[in-house]
Amino acid sequence: MWVLRMLLLLILVVVVTGFAMLNSSERASVVIWPGSVAFYDVPLVLLLFEAFVLGAIVWFVVSIFHEVSLRSTIRRLKRENADLHQEIGGLRSISLDEIEGEAREEDRNEV
DSSP states (O other), X not given: XXXXXXXXXXXXXXXXXXXXXXXXXXXEEEEEETTTEEEEEEEHHHHHHHHHHHHHHHHHHHHHHHHHHHHHHHHHHHHHHHHXXXXXXXXHTSOHHHHHHHHHHHHHHHO
């Protein structure tokens, strides 16, 4: 499995490097906020790299919140599972005679 992962990583690096080499002479202008923040004649490769880094940071932050949510759900489900196991253990220790006696008492109370 790790061989496949490394092969895919190598292919990705080759593709990104080839793309960067093909577009090394391309330049672009970027206006972030009209009238105040603008960059002119910036290499396209630099813009792509910055977009990648920004995307990685956003992905990381979203992943942290998702992980915290999943861990809290797992903790809650473990607690519920422990409570249910305790309830099942309590029900296993009750004899059938006790259950039938309680059912008869409930029938008498209803009448």
